Amino acid sequence: EAGVAQSPRYKIIEKRQSVAFWCNPISGHATLYWYQQILGQGPKLLIQFQNNGVVDDSQLPKDRFSAERLKGVDSTLKIQPAKLEDSAVYLCASSFSGYNEQFFGPGTRLTVL
Amino acid sequence: KNEVEQSPQNLTAQEGEFITINCSYSVGISALHWLQQHPGGGIVSLFMLSSGKKKHGRLIATINIQEKHSSLHITASHPRDSAVYICAVEKGGSEKLVFGKGTKLTVNP
Numbered sequence: 630e631a632g633v634a635q636s637p638r639y640k641i642i643e644k645r646q647s648v649a650f651w652c653n654p655i656s657g658h659a660t661l662y663w664y665q666q667i668l669g670q671g672p673k674l675l676i677q678f679q680n681n682g683v684v685d686d687s688q689l690p691k692d693r694f695s696a697e698r699l700k701g702v703d704s705t706l707k708i709q710p711a712k713l714e715d716s717a718v719y720l721c722a723s724s725f726s727g728y729n730e731q732f733f734g735p736g737t738r739l740t741v742l
Numbered sequence: 743k744n745e746v747e748q749s750p751q752n753l754t755a756q757e758g759e760f761i762t763i764n765c766s767y768s769v770g771i772s773a774l775h776w777l778q779q780h781p782g783g784g785i786v787s788l789f790m791l792s793s794g795k796k797k798h799g800r801l802i803a804t805i806n807i808q809e810k811h812s813s814l815h816i817t818a819s820h821p822r823d824s825a826v827y828i829c830a831v832e833k834g835g836s837e838k839l840v841f842g843k844g845t846k847l848t849v850n851p
Contacts (some may be wrong), residue, residue: 633784660837671746671828671841672785685838720785730775731839733785 631655633734635721641740647709650737654702654723660684662731663696663706664720672720678704711741745769748829748842755849761816763845765829768810775839776803776814777828785828788814819849 634653642648654661659680664672675694677684681701689696693712698704708715718738722731749764765774776788789796789803791812796803800819805812816823829842 635784669843671830671843672839673841674838677837722785730787730790732787733777735784738782 633721633723633732635719635734635737637737638735639738639740641742642711643742644713645710647707648711648739649705649707650719650721650739652704652706652721652734654704654721655732658723658725658732659701660724660726660729661698661704662720662722662724663704664722666718666720666736668717675706708739711739713741715739716741743768744842745833745840746829746831746842748827748845750845751843752846753848755819755847757820757849757851759819759849761819761823761847761849763814763827763829763847765812765814765842766810767812767829767831767840769831769840770834771810771831772834772836773832774805774812775830775832776812777830779826779828779844781825788827816847819847821849821851823847824849 636651661678663675666672675689676686676696678698681698696706718736720736721734724731746767773792775790777785779785800817802815826844826846828844830839
């Protein structure tokens with residue numbers, strides 16, 4: 630079974646630039662999560678999708694972050710414009726349903742200069 | 743105060759030592775997860791438990807619901823066990839995971 634795929638693995642940008650991350654969950658997993666993990670911290674949930682609908686985006690900084698999962702499969706997370714404090718690893722995870730074990734992708738390490 | 747606290751933050755051990763990592767939480771939970779994160783890599787789920795004890799190879803996880811405490815033990819530690827171990831809880835009635843800050847384990851040969 631293929632795992633959760635994410636790209637790119639690494640990204641370096643300057644502040645005020647835009648960046649997008651892509652995630653392809655495990656086939657058949659209805660629930661998809663985007664997490665932000667700042668160095669030395671545990672992951673923080675940014676947004677949770679159930680199929681193509683948003684379940685929870687309470688911690689998503691909506692003035693600069695956006696995410697979509699148009700067809701209920703893969704998802705894109707965008708930051709526009711980026712700030713220095715956005716430097717982090719962005720993790721995507723998926724689960725069969727929200728109450729099942731989550732499977733994590735390898736993450737995208739973002740550095741904002 | 744964080745809802746999930748782990749100790750220690752950093753742990754260095756010699757190969758073969760018995761390792762214990764602790765997790766305390768302050769909220770009602772439906773389940774607790776132990777996760778492993780290697781440098782530059784993603785996160786791998788080790789255990790999901792809601793009571794008692796689970797064992798997988800050299801790893802053992804226990805939980806005491808009354809005391810709101812869980813421990814992850816590694817027997818006969820090996821350098822390849824070096825990673826960050828993260829405790830996360832599912833708050834009662836919620837699908838969301840609340841994560842601890844992680845414990846960085848280094849096992850020296």
